[in-house]
Amino acid sequence: MTPTLLPPAVVTETPPSQQVLERDLVRVKQGSHYLKMALDQVAEGVLILMPEQDGREPYVMHGNMRAHLLAGVDPSAGLRERTLTELAANDESAAMLRGALKTARESGGSAVCQCALRAGLGGRETCFQWQVRAVMNEHGVLMNYTLCFKPADEGAAVERGRVEEEDQDALTARLRTENLAALAQGIAHDVNNLLGPVLGQLSMTMQRSQMPAEIKADLELMFTALKRAKLFTQQVVRTVRSRSEERAPVNLAQMIREVLPVYTAGGNVEVKVNALKDLMWVNANAVQISQVVQNLVMNGMQAMPCGGLMFVELSNTTRGLGNEEGVEPGKYVEVRVRDRGTGMTPETLGRLFNESFTTKADGSGIGLTTCRRFILDHGGSIRVVSELNVGTEFRVLLPGVPAQAHLDDSSEQMPIPLQLGEGRVMVVEDEVALRHVARCILTRCGYEVVEAQNGEDALRIYKEEARCGRTPDVVLMDLTLPGGLTGGEAARAILDFDPAANLVVTSGSVTEDVQLAYLNEGFCGVLPKPYEAGALTMTVQMIIQNAAEAAKKPLKPNSEVGGTR
Numbered sequence: 001m002t003p004t005l006l007p008p009a010v011v012t013e014t015p016p017s018q019q020v021l022e023r024d025l026v027r028v029k030q031g032s033h034y035l036k037m038a039l040d041q042v043a044e045g046v047l048i049l050m051p052e053q054d055g056r057e058p059y060v061m062h063g064n065m066r067a068h069l070l071a072g073v074d075p076s077a078g079l080r081e082r083t084l085t086e087l088a089a090n091d092e093s094a095a096m097l098r099g100a101l102k103t104a105r106e107s108g109g110s111a112v113c114q115c116a117l118r119a120g121l122g123g124r125e126t127c128f129q130w131q132v133r134a135v136m137n138e139h140g141v142l143m144n145y146t147l148c149f150k151p152a153d154e155g156a157a158v159e160r161g162r163v164e165e166e167d168q169d170a171l172t173a174r175l176r177t178e179n180l181a182a183l184a185q186g187i188a189h190d191v192n193n194l195l196g197p198v199l200g201q202l203s204m205t206m207q208r209s210q211m212p213a214e215i216k217a218d219l220e221l222m223f224t225a226l227k228r229a230k231l232f233t234q235q236v237v238r239t240v241r242s243r244s245e246e247r248a249p250v251n252l253a254q255m256i257r258e259v260l261p262v263y264t265a266g267g268n269v270e271v272k273v274n275a276l277k278d279l280m281w282v283n284a285n286a287v288q289i290s291q292v293v294q295n296l297v298m299n300g301m302q303a304m305p306c307g308g309l310m311f312v313e314l315s316n317t318t319r320g321l322g323n324e325e326g327v328e329p330g331k332y333v334e335v336r337v338r339d340r341g342t343g344m345t346p347e348t349l350g351r352l353f354n355e356s357f358t359t360k361a362d363g364s365g366i367g368l369t370t371c372r373r374f375i376l377d378h379g380g381s382i383r384v385v386s387e388l389n390v391g392t393e394f395r396v397l398l399p400g401v402p403a404q405a406h407l408d409d410s411s412e413q414m415p416i417p418l419q420l421g422e423g424r425v426m427v428v429e430d431e432v433a434l435r436h437v438a439r440c441i442l443t444r445c446g447y448e449v450v451e452a453q454n455g456e457d458a459l460r461i462y463k464e465e466a467r468c469g470r471t472p473d474v475v476l477m478d479l480t481l482p483g484g485l486t487g488g489e490a491a492r493a494i495l496d497f498d499p500a501a502n503l504v505v506t507s508g509s510v511t512e513d514v515q516l517a518y519l520n521e522g523f524c525g526v527l528p529k530p531y532e533a534g535a536l537t538m539t540v541q542m543i544i545q546n547a548a549e550a551a552k553k554p555l556k557p558n559s560e561v562g563g564t565r
Contacts, residue, residue, distance in 0.1 A: 044150045046066070049147060060079045070149070096113045100112065103132075108136060109133070115128070131147070132147050223414075251281050252335070255290060256275075256293055269310055273313075274313045279403070280331065297337060299392075302341075310338065318330070326381060332397045333399075380399060382394060416533075418444075425472060426475045459490050462498070475503045479506075524546070525542070
């Protein structure tokens with residue numbers, strides 16, 4: 001095809017004032033996007049309503065992803081512009097919401113109520129607990145209303161009583177905590193982006209056929225540490241959203257032996273682990289319990305600045321009625337973490353689990369508080385005995401379950417095998433290092449790769465590739481992109497252009513509910529960051545295979561790296 005010749009472009013210099021304005025507009029749009037992303041991670045439904053004006057009742061200006069799911073509304077259609085009358089299930093519910101808005105506005109604070117919302121805006125009535133807050137500017141002028149809602153059976157009575165009794169100082173403290181939670185969410189996202197290139201490159205390097213045993217052992221230790229770091233960032237996301245954690249049988253002795261080398265590497269304290277041969281397992285969240293072990297061991301090491309020996313002992317035990325730990329009768333695994341450090345005074349012991357207490361100049365005081373909360377949530381207990389200048393011993397009880405001999409966690413410590421394949425993959429990612437590593441992995445495994453660093457480039461390049469007969473078989477789309485189009489907006493634009501496009505979400509902050517929403521919006525897969533090289537190639541291979549089967553096209557068989565194609 002003969003290319004179309006265009007007249008030479010006229011180059012004009014943009015005035016400095018316009019450059020500043022354009023830069024500020026980009027920053028505002030980026031800030032708005034990050035705010036929307038943060039709201040989409042909130043466990044409750046959140047609606048921002050514009051106040052009454054020109055005779056029109058309050059209406060929705062923005063709703064987060066959870067609000068759409070609770071309302072049974074397609075996120076693409078949205079709740080925007082819906083009024084209170086259109087949201088409420090009936091006139092009575094609408095009146096209750098108006099009353100709560102009026103109370104919040106007149107008091108300059110918040111109000112609560114319980115009323116029904118129309119599921120799907122016209123379907124079954126669903127009762128929710130609402131918390132309404134009037135947002136004022138520095139002059140006391142009403143800017144908007146913020147409404148948070150959740151199903152009424154989630155402790156509505158307790159929450160209502162707590163809010164009514166909450167004074168302004170406590171409310172300010174709670175809002176500060178919520179802001180910190182949103183900040184933690186953003187930090188976890190950024191940490192995942194930093195871990196991504198390292199985890200991807202390392203998991204690919206470890207699968208090279210020729211490697212000295214000593215180097216391989218060092219790489220396996222690094223890989224284990226990175227996998228733990230990935231789990232901890234996931235834990236941050238789940239904790240700030242106050243979501244319940246999945247639990248499964250955990251080989252506690254094996255887990256402790258795996259994580260200790262990571263925590264103690266380079267230190268002058270040696271930690272010895274003594275575990276009963278027939279030790280029970282514990283039904284637990286592995287990430288939380290691993291964090292407990294880390295905190296207890298690190299506290300002991302810091303109490304031994306001159307080095308020495310620490311001991312971690314694990315044994316089976318039984319507790320009956322009226323036991324001194326206050327746990328339910330049954331079988332438990334007891335963990336004793338004992339150091340030979342500086343010890344603690346009785347006064348320090350009495351304040352040890354207080355959230356704001358710490359004896360470290362740079363400490364936050366939340367480590368042991370978090371440990372205690374995790375352990376109590378598991379139905380266990382934690383106690384401590386200490387003697388000044390002699391040492392400290394923490395005693396932890398966790399409910400025991402029979403050992404699961406058929407389960408093997410060792411595979412989690414080795415990279416997922418790379419998968420060879422054929423096809424064209426577009427990687428949409430603003431992180432240059434991660435985009436480079438993804439290209440290296442996919443190219444090594446036989447794929448052609450095109451790159452885009454923002455939403456506009458992704459849409460433009462996809463159209464160009466399609467018009468030239470090189471339509472990408474898979475698009476790996478990051479959700480958080482700088483500049484104009486977000487990942488979600490770029491994906492919808494690509495699907496409008498090509499409804500058969502195969503889009504995969506790649507993000508470090510996509511939670512389970514939001515994953516489901518994006519899958520319903522047209523994405524055909526989710527690849528949480530940071531991802532291993534094997535997980536990347538396995539996902540791409542699966543998408544291409546599924547598309548080929550759907551189109552009834554023959555596809556050459558793939559094999560693991562090192563085999564034949």
